[in-house]
Amino acid sequence: MRFFLFFLLISRVVIAQNTYPKDYFQSPLDIPMQLSGNFGELRPNHFHAGFDFKTLQREGLEVHAAADGYISRIKISPFGNGKAIYINHPNGITTVYCHLQKAVGIIDDYIKNAQYKAQSFEIELFPKANELEVKKGQLIALSGNTGSSEGPHLHFEFRDTKTEKVINPMFFGFDKNFKDTKKPIVSAVYVYPLDGTVANKSKQPLLLNLRLQADGSYLANKVLANGAIGFGITAVDYDNISMNRNGVYKVQSYLNGKAVFGYQFDTYGFDEMRYVNALIDYGRYKRTSQRVQKLFMKTPFGLSIIKTDEDNGIIKVLPNLNLSYRVEVADYFGNTTMITIPIAFDAASPVVEQEKVVSSYFVKAKKDNIFSKDNMTATFPAGTFYDDFAMNFVVNGNVLTVHDDSVPVHSSFEIAIESDKYSDDQKSKVYIANLSSSGKLGYNSTAVKGNLYTTKVRTLGKYTLAMDTTAPTISMAKPIEGCWITNEKSIQLSIADSGSGIKSYNGYLNGNWILFEYDAKTRKITYQFTNEFVAEGKNELKVVVTDQVGNSSVFETGFFRSQK
Template sequence: MRFFLFFLLISRAVIAQTVYPQDYFQPPLAIPMQLSGNFGELRPNHFHAGFDFKTQQREGLEVHAAADGYVSRIKISPFGNGKAIYINHPNGFTTVYCHLQTATGAIEAYIKKTHYKEQSNEIEMFPQANELVVKKGDVIALSGNSGSSEGPHLHFEFRDTKTEKIINPMFFGFDKNFKDTKKPIVSAVYVYPLDGATANKSKQPLMLNLSLQKDGTYLANKVLANGAIGFGVSAVDYDNVSWNKNGAFKIQSYLNGKASFGYQFDTYSFDEMRYVNALIDYGRYKKTSQRVQKLFMKTPYNLSIIKTDATNGVITVLPNLSSTYRIEVADYFGNTTIINIPIAFDASSPIVEKEKVESNYFVKANKDNIFSKENMTVTFPAGTFYDDFAMNFAVNGAALTVHDDTVPVHSSFEITMESDKYSEEQKSKVYIASLSSSGRLGYNSTSVKGNLYATKVRSLGKYTLAMDTTAPTISMAKSIEGRWISNDKTIQLSISDSGSGIKSYNGYLNGNWILFEYDYKTRKITHHFSDGIVAEGANDLKVIVTDQVGNAATFETHFFRSQK
C-alpha cells in the first residue's frame, strides 16, 4: 500500500511536471463539488479554461476565497465571464471566480463606487495589493448566472500570476473532491486519407467499426490503405457523481509501440485557445456538431500541449509492411480506454472519391493572399488559416461569398467594399454585415473612408453592405407612470434592437446617472434602489439606448417613492 501511494504521488508529479501545492487552496463553494464542465473541455473556438462547478441549479450561494491574497482584478460585463473576481495569492498563483451574481462586502462597495465614478455599466478594475485583502474562506461573492453563462454555475480557474497561463485545478489537490472510476467513452474513431491516399477504398474520412474485446480494449476493423493517413477520435468522460459529459484529460497514440501523437490538458496560454479549431475536424463539427480530435497535423501549429513524432502523427502505409496503431484515451484518474487498429497496405482503386469542393481560387496558408472581384476585396495575411485550401470566392449582386464556415479561421482578415449608393448622412449608418443562410444580418464594426467600407472578421461566409436607421426599442412590462412604488426594490426595462445591435444603455434619475445591469439573455436592464440615488417623493427617470451605428431611443417616466 505504501508503494502504491508513493507511485501515485510520483506519477502525478510527472504528469504535472511542476510540484503544485496540494493543501493550500480550498474549494470556492461550501457544497459537494460537482462538475458541469472540466479543464480543457472542447468549446466553440476555445478550450475550457477551468472548472464549472454546479450550484444546485440556483443562484446566491456563497463564494469563498480559495486562499489568502488580494483582489487584483475585477471585470463587470454583460458578456463572457460576466461578473468576475481575480485573487492573487502570495505563492505565485491567481484564482478566478466568474458568472457571479454580485460581490459582497468591501469588494461590492469598491465595484459600486467605481461604476458611479466612471458612470459606466461595464467596468474593469485593478485594485492595489493593499486595497482589497482577503483571507482563506472569506465570502467574496454570491454565485450567479451573469455573462455568457447558460445556467447558474461558478466558473473557477487557476492561473500562474506571472505568465497568466491557466492550469488544471486537479493539480492543486482538487482531485480529492471527486470520485471517478469510469473509463472515457469513445464514440467514434475515424481514418483520414491524406494527400490523395486511399483508406478502405475511400479517399474520404471513414468511421471504423469497434468491437469490445475480453480484456476490455477495443479492436477496430483493419485499415487497408496506401499513402499517408491519420486518425481521429471522438471521446467524452464522466465521473461518478455529476453525469455531465466532460472532456478527456489525455489522448496518446502509438505506432508499433512507439509514441506517435498525443496531448494532455495540464497548462496552456490564452493565446493558444483558438487552436482548438486546428485540433478538431472543424468541417465535420460545423456540419454535424461532432468534435473529432485529430491525432495528426498536416501543417504543424503551435499548441504547446501536443507532443508528436517526426511525422506529426501522419502514417505512410507502404507495400509489404503491416502496422498496429493504438489509441489510449484517459481521464485524470488514470481510467483508460484503449483502441487497437491493424493497418496493412492495399493498392485497390478507390470506390469513394474525395468530396468535391466548389472553388475557383487556392489559398496558401503561409502566405499573404489578396482576392478582388468587382468592388469587393478580401485580404488574408499569412497565418490566417491552418492549412492550404481550395476556396470559393464570388460576388453576386450585393453579396460577397468568401467560401463557407467549414474552414476554420485563426486570425482576423479584412474585407473591403466600395459603394457610391449612400449619401454622406447615410454613411455613418452603413456597415459590412455577415449574412446567414436564413438571411439574417450580423453586425461587424466597419470604418468608412470616402466610398470605401472596411471591416475585420474571423469567419468565412457571406457578407454584404447593410444600413440601419431604426432606433432600439425600450419598454416596461408594467407602467409606473405617476405611481407610488415604495415596495419595489428595482426598476426593470426591456431593451432590444432589430438592426446592428445595442451598443450602450444609460439611465438617469432626476438628472443623475444610475447603474443599470444588463442581462442580454433576457434583454432586460435592472436598477437597484439600494444604490441610494432615488429621491424621497417624486422621481423622474430617463433611459437612453443607442445601437452600434448611433441610432438612439429615449424612454421617460416619473414615479413616487418613499424611503421611510
C-alpha cells in the same frame, strides 16, 4: 528511443503533479464539488480554462476566497465571464471566479463606486495590492448566471500569475474531492485518407467499426490503405459523482509501439485557445456538431500540449508492411480506454471519391492572400488559416461569398467593399454585415474612408453592406407612470435593437446617472433601488439606449416613492 519517449512522458506527468501545492487552496463553495465542465474540455473556439462547479441549479451560493491574497482584477460584462473576480496569491498563483451574481461587502462597494465614477455598468478594474486584501475562506461574492453562462454555476480557474497560463485545478489537491473509476468513452474512430490516399476504398474520412475485447480494450476493423493516413476520435469522460459529460485528460497514439501523437491537459496559454479548431475536424463539427479530435497535423500548429513524432502523427502505409496503431484515452485518475487498429497496404481503387471544390482562388496558409472581384476584396494575412485549401470566392450583386464556415479561421482578416451608393449623411449608418443563411444581418465594426468600407472579421461566409436607421426599442412590462412603488426593490426595462445591435444604455433618476445592470441573455436592464438620488414623493426616470451606429431612443416616466 521508445524508453526515452516513455521516460519523458512519465517525468512530465510527475513534475506537473508535484510542482503545485496540494493543501494550500480550499474549495470556493461550501457544498460538495460536482462538475458540469472540466479543464481542457472542447468548447466553441476555445478549450475550457477551468472547472465549472454546479451550484444546486440556483444562484446566490456563497463564494469564498480559495486562499489568502488580494483582488488584482475585477471585470464586469454582460458577455463572456460576466461578473468576474481575480485574486493574486503570494505563491505566484491567481484564482479566478466567474459568472457571479454579485460581489459582497467592501468589494461590492468598490465596484459600485467605480461604476458610478465611470458611469458604466461594464467596467474592468485593477486594484493595487493593498486595496482589497482577502483571507482564505473569506466570503467575496455570491454565485450567479451572468455573462454567457447557460445556467447557474461557478466557473473557477487557476492561473500562473506571471505568465497567465491556466493550470489544471486537479494539480492543487482538488482530485481528492472526486471519485472516478469510470473509463473514458470513445464513441467513434475515423480514418482520414490524406493527399489522395485511398483507405478502405474511400478517399473521404471513414467511420471504423469497434469490437469490445475480453480485456476491456477495443479492436477496430482493419484499415487497408495505400499512402498517407491519419486517425481521429470522439471521446468523453464521466466521473462517479455527476452525470455530466466531460472532456478527457490525455490522448496518446502509438504506431508499432512507438509514440507518434498525443496531448494532455496540464497547462496552456490563452493565445493557444483557438487552436481547438485545428485540433478537431472543424468541417464535420460545423455540419454535425460532432467534435472529432484529430490525432495528426497536416500542417503543424502552435498548440503547446501536443507532442508528436517527425511525421506529425501521419502514417505512411507502404507495400509489404503491416502496422499496428494503438490509441489510449485516459482521464486524470488513470482510467484508460485502449483501441487497436490493424493497418495493411492495399492498392484497391476508391469507391467513394474525395469532394472537390472547383475554384480559381487557392489559399496558401503560410502566405499572404489577397482576392478581389468587382468592388469587393478579402485580405488574408499569413497564418489566417491552418491548412491550404481551394476557396469559394464569389461576388453576386451586393453579396460577397467568402467560402463558408466549414473552414476554421485562426486570426482576423479584412473585408473591403467599395460603394458610391450612400450619401455622406448616410455613411455613418452603414456597416459591413455578415449574412446568415436565414437572411439575418450581423454587425461588424466598420471603418469608412471616402467610398471604401472596411472591417476585420474572423469567420468565413457571406458579407454585404447594410444601413441601420432604426432606433432601439425600450419597454416596460408593468408601467409605473404615476404609480406609488414604495415597496418595489427594482425597476426593470426590456431593450432591443433590430439592426446593428445595442452599444450603450444609460439611466437617469431625477437628472442623476444611475446604475442599470444589463443581462444580454434576457435583454433586460435592472436598477436596484438605493436611497441615493431617490426623492421623497415624485421621481422622474429617463433611459437612453443607443445602437452601434448612433441611433438612440429615449424612455421617460414618472413615479412616486416614499423613503420613510
